[in-house]
Amino acid sequence: MAAVQLSGIFKRYGDTQVVHGIDLDIDDGEFVVLVGPSGCGKSTLMRMVAGLEEISGGDLMIGGTRANSLAPQQRNISMVFQSYALYPHLSVYENIAFGPRIRKESSASFKPRIEAAAKMLNLGGYLNRLPRALSGGQRQRVAMGRAVVREPSLFLFDEPLSNLDAKLRVQMRTEIKALHQRLRNTVIYVTHDQIEAMTMADRIVVMNAGRIEQIGRPLELYDHPANLFVASFLGSPSMNFAEGVIVNRAQGPGLALQLAEGAGIVLDSVPATATAGAKVTLGVRPEHIETITQTPDAVLDVEVVEPTGAETHLYGKIGGNTWCVTTRQRSRVEPGQRVTLRLPAEHIHLFDTESGRRLV
Ligand code: ADP
Secondary structure: OOOEEEEEEEEEEOOEEEEEEEEEEEOOOOEEEEEOOOOOOHHHHHHHHHOOOOOOEEEEEEOOEEOOOOOHHHOOEEEEOOOOOOOOOOOHHHHHHHHHHHOOOOHHHHHHHHHHHHHHOOOHHHOOOOHHHOOHHHHHHHHHHHHHHOOOOEEEEEOOOOOOOHHHHHHHHHHHHHHHHHHOOEEEEEEOOHHHHHHHOOEEEEEEOOEEEEEEOHHHHHHOOOEHHHHHHOOOOOOEEEEEEEEEOOOOOOEEEEEOOOOOOEEOOOOOOOOOOOEEEEEEOHHHOEEOOOOOOEEEEEEEEEEOOOOEEEEEEEOOEEEEEEEOOOOOOOOOOEEEEEOOHHHOEEEEOOOOEEOO
């Protein structure tokens, strides 16, 4: 087991810097997910931790030891990639035994570990099979078996589920999480899939353009996104946004929020830190919007209705942006109808439009 510390880690390819001073402390036994859009530098960061990519600057500590210049095999790490890279001519057993044999371990020492790993990963009945006689999920489990028998202090997963179909991805997600709960090892897991991040992580690190946008527990990030990027990245369907300006209330003291483009939303609960004239962006998640008939905060002219079975998504335009409202009830609303909405104050997020930073 190992804690991992990254301090001021950056990466340059020639003149181009792609990772800009990453600071991240990962506790021993923690499951940390690096998530962000394609090209944001997640894999580069992971490969620097693995020793597959040179670190241009900063300090990497693994288990209390500076690891910047250690060779990959000296870092006591196991890595599982998107492509499982199994040897097609070797059985499941021999694929898993490949690493220990290369390291010249005796078969008496690694055989019990392989059997235990196979049992844990439900591969017990397949040890003599060749990879081509396995399903995608079973192959992915063999790749994990190979990582597990190494008994590493740190597991690195780089988009391990991207090649699997949707159903299998959900199943393997649960299996990897269960595996971690049993082994309690330190895991760094890279994905572009925010649902994987939300469901698997102890802590999520949201990255964008080579920088960390926010670090926190999944629901902390979901409920209190630090900025517009995190707010829009986490959640599906994603958070609804509308730009507006803080104004003095028409009646009585205090401030209100007037949205642009005649959207007609006026919210009375505006944080005390806001000042009249400030340009803000309101955010509200689809599942937090209520459909009501009296004194609505906004109206939605419904353009598209999507029933998913468990819930219904209603899409339409508010203030020039497409909004989504999620209802748990079976909805009879049809395209072309108008729905009146309440935006509960406790679920409203406000961001500074220019900097994108959260105001409350
Ligand atoms: P992610 O894993 O988030 O999709 P990557 O870490 O693969 O992102 O890439 C981050 C950035 O670094 C991208 O802009 C990519 O084009 C660039 N990059 C990655 N590898 C190289 C390389 N060998 N040479 C130059 N640029 C690279």
